[in-house]
Each structure stands twice: as C-alpha cells, then as structure tokens.
Amino acid sequence: MFTKLRTKRKPMFMIIPMIDIIFFLLVFFMMNSLQTIAQKALSVQLPQAQHASAPVQMPIIITIxxxxxxxxxxxxVSIQEASVMMRQHMAENPEAAVVLQADRQTIHGQVVAxxxxxxxxxxxxxAIAAEQKG
Structure with missing residues (x-):
C-alpha cells in the first residue's frame, strides 16, 4: 500500500556545542581549584590595613x-609544639618568611606569646596578615 519514502539521515557530530561544554567545564574546575587553594583550615577575620600586601614567597603560615x-x-598545634616546629623550620631554612594570621578577636596575650x-x-x-581596606 503506502510505502514510506524516508531517507535515513546520518547522525552528525555537533562540535561547537561540545567545545562550549568543554570550555565551561574547564573554567568551572579552574575556578573551583583556585577557591580550594585560597581557603585555609581556619576561618579568621583579618584586621584591615591601608597598605596590606601579599608576600612573594610561600611563607610558613601561623594562624590564631x-x-x-x-x-x-x-x-x-599547641604552643609548645609550635615552638619546637618553628625551631626545626628555622634550622632548615634560616631565611624563611613567616606570616602570622590572627583573628581580630584574638586575645592580645596569645598573639604576643x-x-x-x-x-x-x-x-x-x-609579617602580620591584614586585609586591605576597601
């Protein structure tokens, strides 16, 4: 009776949408990894300073x-462990830079200790870490 005259179409590879998806995933993972690196173990609120800057080398970071x-x-670490570890670090690299990150609510005596x-x-x-006033 009726015959279907359908031509079979070959599937096509749509390369442009694939490239868009790949670039989107690339940007997503890059931004995610940068955010992960920037975050440290403790969340502290740094005080603000007019002329705060980031150090050039990777310093030893002490956070309170x-x-x-x-x-x-x-x-x-405890304060005693910090003392021992810092002596070891400084014996290995006497020119090492140290960044002290203290929350603005930290007791002053703890920072001095x-x-x-x-x-x-x-x-x-x-260096004592501070956020730049914006």
Whole structure:
C-alpha cells in the first residue's frame, strides 16, 4: 500500500556545542581549584590595613583563631609544639618568611606569646596578615 519514502539521515557530530561544554567545564574546575587553594583550615577575620600586601614567597603560615587555637601550616598545634616546629623550620631554612594570621578577636596575650616563640626560633622575616581596606 503506502510505502514510506524516508531517507535515513546520518547522525552528525555537533562540535561547537561540545567545545562550549568543554570550555565551561574547564573554567568551572579552574575556578573551583583556585577557591580550594585560597581557603585555609581556619576561618579568621583579618584586621584591615591601608597598605596590606601579599608576600612573594610561600611563607610558613601561623594562624590564631578567635578562641586562641593555633595552626602551623594548617596543622593544629599547641604552643609548645609550635615552638619546637618553628625551631626545626628555622634550622632548615634560616631565611624563611613567616606570616602570622590572627583573628581580630584574638586575645592580645596569645598573639604576643606566639610572636615571642617566633623570635626565640630565630625568625627574621615576620609579617602580620591584614586585609586591605576597601
């Protein structure tokens, strides 16, 4: 009776939408990895300074949160452990830079105690982290 006269079409590769998707995924993963690297173990609210700047080298980072907990390169440590570890770091690399990140709510005595440990360990290059006023 009726015959279907349909021509079979070959499937086509749509390359432009595939390239768009690949670029979108690339940008997504790049931004995600940058955000992951930027975040540190403790969330602290840095005080603001007019002339704050980022250091050039990868320094040793000591963080003190609002409750006084100390981390050394993202590892929670006691004040005694921080002292021992800093002495080891400075013995290996006497020119190492140290960045002290203290929450603005941190007790001043805790910050002074950590700075005293750093001085005893022989730290010559100490920076206190602050956010730039915007």
């Amino acid at each position: 949160d609002a409750k006084g907990h100390i981390t050394l390169d993202n590892k929670p 950590v700075m005293d440990i750093l001085k005893a360990a022989g730290v010559k290059r100490l």
